[in-house]
Amino acid sequence: MEYLDGRSLKELIVSRGPAPIPIAIDYARQILTAVRFAHRNGIVHRDIKPHNVLVDAEGRLKVTDFGIARAGASQMTEAGSIIGTAQYLSPEQAKGAPVDQTSDLYSVGVVLYELLTGVVPFSGDTPVEIAMKHLSAVPEPPSSKRAEIPRDLDLIVLRALAKDQSERYQSAEEMDADLVRVQHGGAVSPATEEAATAIISRPPPPPMQPTAITQARQPVPYAPPPAYYDYDEPRRRAFWPWLLALLFVAAAVVGGYFLYNEIQNQISGAKSVRVERYVGLREILADQKIRQLGLIPNVVRQPNPDIPETYVFRQSPVPGAKTNKGAEVTLYVSTGKPQVTVPSVEGLSSTDALSRLADAKLKWKITQVTSDQKSGTVIAQTPSAGASVDQGTVIKLKVSKGPQPVAVPNVVGSTFATASSQLQGLGFAVARKDVASDQPKDTVVDQSPSSGTSATPGSTITLSVSKGPKTSAVPDVTSQDQTSAQQQLKASGFGVRIVTQPVTDQSQDGIVLSQDPAGGTQAAPGTVVTIVVGKLTPAPPP
Incomplete structure (x- = not known):
């Protein structure tokens, strides 16, 4: 203790x-x-x-x-x-x-x-x-x-x-x-x-x-x-006329005293004193010591980041120097750390905010928080803008790291309209990229980021959407024999399904009577073309 x-x-x-x-x-x-x-x-x-x-x-x-x-x-x-x-x-x-x-x-x-x-x-x-x-x-x-x-x-x-x-x-x-x-x-x-x-x-x-028990208090x-x-309060001035004579007498005595001292100083030379060390003392104590030596203190107050308020950090003349009584001793007294005004940095990017704080000779501490504000934006500061603080004070900043991440759903296989509506409902932006695919037109065939990952609302989900399979004209193989028709359809990339139909005309036996899709129709590669081939059947007896 x-x-x-x-x-x-x-x-x-x-x-x-x-x-x-x-x-x-x-x-x-x-x-x-x-x-x-x-x-x-x-x-x-x-x-x-x-x-x-x-x-x-x-x-x-x-x-x-x-x-x-x-x-x-x-x-x-x-x-x-x-x-x-x-x-x-x-x-x-x-x-x-x-x-x-x-x-x-x-x-x-x-x-x-x-x-x-x-x-x-x-x-x-x-x-x-x-x-x-x-x-x-x-x-x-x-x-x-x-x-x-x-x-x-x-x-x-x-x-x-x-x-x-x-x-x-x-x-x-x-x-x-x-x-x-x-x-x-x-x-x-x-x-x-x-x-x-x-x-x-x-x-x-x-x-x-x-x-009854309360008395008036004077x-x-x-x-x-x-x-x-250390010093007296100013005394009240007397106003009685009869004191004027006494004041004149006192003034005469004081004037005579100083005149006598001046004559003595001129005869024997002014007495000198050695200046003491006042650095590190409080202003009040240093003031006392200077006056005790017959010297006059002259106080200059300046901010000093390293010296507490009211303490002397420099003096002139230096300690040990000799000077005449009545001379001035200048004391440089600290007013503490220099004061600066906290700038407003809310709404700025963290880069701009730190630049302003550095210009004001302030320090900072950043805490990242989830917010709807754009990532990297300062959303709060302590102390607030306009406050007067010591130079070097730490300003606490809350900086947005963006909204809370959301899981990206799987929309592959959905139509683009359905997938886009679902993603926008979660706060994502949607970008479309059309790609060649054998999937039906407007079907989502891929997504980035993929499902199961997390992304912040406002970020973009890119959807790869099928432009639909490539098509070509179905060859017209009617009136050809079955073998030639099959070869031509397969060579064109189509599948073949054969259906026979009884005929009594010898010339139609083995001949393609009709096809589906019809010749000239645009169809995707691999589409199965059904051909109807005549098969000779004897006519029933009369």
Whole structure:
């Protein structure tokens, strides 16, 4: 078990008051980093509060006490039970409903509210009273308690404290992205602007009636933070005229002091100091060390794929160099991995999609799935198009491998019309190829692919169709003798069937009287021609 040295964030807020705005944002982002790690591993903390956040001497935060954390999709052990600390409960926890990762983000919003103002958004004499406020009361914007808080920071807190889970931030990454924008002087996302504005514009709920045991609670007065937070909040300007004289005297004293120092420097030369090594330190700690030497920090923030956010990765002058007091030391501070916008690749071929992702300096993972879409087409992507992600993030793609294969039926021996109708009914395309065959015309004599194999709907089945047997004219063998007729028909490729017919005329004996098919008729080779041959039969006596 790791020993964590430091004080709880709650102790610091109670003893030091509200944090300077830059430090409040930095602390909230560190808490979100821990929450993001837990959520990615399927864990919902359920009890995010400053009591469970330790702060070490270098300003690093550790989120502790996962004692009531549960798997993100699990239900509570007892229906309707309330788990968590009243002042930091999400509305769904307050009414004993199932929780998810947005419940933790609500609690982070409460902690950020307290960091900025020194008080929690909802308080009361009993846990039940506080829980009811989480369910129905609209929180006052933090700027109502501390005027210098920018509007965009108000919007972030109010969206995190939305009663409806669908209106809150849906991930720690999304909330952190808004904090980064405000940290760098930008505006929050349109989604946050819309959600928070809707919360502000809603009419307040009816005021709660005081009971015999409920006493009016006075708001905690704002107190500027002491030096623990590394720098003081701007003090309120005095407006009393009688202080003007005192200010003039103070200005004269300060001016005299600097004039004296300037004279001394010109006489003895400016004192020099040796620059320390600040690379690898957090910005806050490096800033302190530079000021302790009488130097002025100049911070340049740049993305760096290898260095965590807020850490110094380069400095000028280099460590060990000598410089005069009052000189600048430039610190290059990492803003984390460069952010890129995920391009839209749905509907593109996998080749085009991968080219776009590579241009955006993103990685990818492909899963092939059965789909009615054309094979090789991207049908889904995660994260979705337009999302802001770290450079090098893996984009998951689902690529169609075409429809589910279907068994090809046997249509050999069927007519082309019957076979074509059957195959098209299964979703196949049909191609016809006419071939010579002794099978009847339009009979399917072969198919490709063959029956029993599988093919995807939309693929083409080629059918070989008989053009019908070749025909030739049947010779006319009437009036020929039987032997000559047989020889001629067989020589022409036809079969012969002989039928005799009695005749009394001597000249018709052994002569072909008729034939079927008749001479000149077109018939296929091998067709049997029936010839009727006369056979002399004596006439009956008179």
